Amino acid sequence: MEAVSATQAYALFATPIGHCAVAWSAHGLTGVQLPEQDEAATRARMARRFPLCHEGLAPPPVQAAMDAVLALLSGTPTEPADLGNVLLDMDSVPPFHQRVYALARRLLPGETVTYGEMAAQLGEPGAARAVGQALGANPFAPVVPCHRILAAGGGAGGFSAHGGASTKLRLLLIERARFNGPGLFD
Numbered sequence: 001m002e003a004v005s006a007t008q009a010y011a012l013f014a015t016p017i018g019h020c021a022v023a024w025s026a027h028g029l030t031g032v033q034l035p036e037q038d039e040a041a042t043r044a045r046m047a048r049r050f051p052l053c054h055e056g057l058a059p060p061p062v063q064a065a066m067d068a069v070l071a072l073l074s075g076t077p078t079e080p081a082d083l084g085n086v087l088l089d090m091d092s093v094p095p096f097h098q099r100v101y102a103l104a105r106r107l108l109p110g111e112t113v114t115y116g117e118m119a120a121q122l123g124e125p126g127a128a129r130a131v132g133q134a135l136g137a138n139p140f141a142p143v144v145p146c147h148r149i150l151a152a153g154g155g156a157g158g159f160s161a162h163g164g165a166s167t168k169l170r171l172l173l174i175e176r177a178r179f180n181g182p183g184l185f186d
Helices: 039-049 060-073 095-104 115-121 128-136 165-174
Strands: 009-015 018-025 028-033
Touching: 009 039, 009 060, 018 039, 018 060, 028 039, 028 060, 060 165, 095 115, 095 128, 115 128
Parallel strands: none
Antiparallel strands: 009 018, 018 028
16 A cells, blocks of 8 residues: 555656656655556556645656666666665555565666575565565565566566566566576577
């Protein structure tokens, strides 16, 4: 559930893969939206997610986050940690999800792990399904890069953004993901 009462506004911005959006509060981003099928659908999605808010002009820290997402989705991040420095307002995010998101944010562009590996890194080796559920509820993609977590054996696994697993693979392609030798798409 989103912390809609704390959210001040949201803004859309164009990227090479479509119009993304961010919503923010005084404490950081409250939501990030990967593109829907078109700009109008992304705007409608934000209006549903944040019904008490309006579209507004992003303040400088939010604009910096938007610029970092744009750089990532353009395949030209200026600093791998740019998105790691984006402040997120996680007041309404359950504690386990916060732990999963913090670990996911340590992955650099192109780096991947499996749900099981992430569960083991969290000290909960039997929690791969719970990790997947937390990532499926991720309100901050791609700032929390859930697309970098794969199914066992290197399969794509699920992805809750518009386009599903094909969007996940597209993001990994933009990042030139590599694991176990050649690139994911070599």
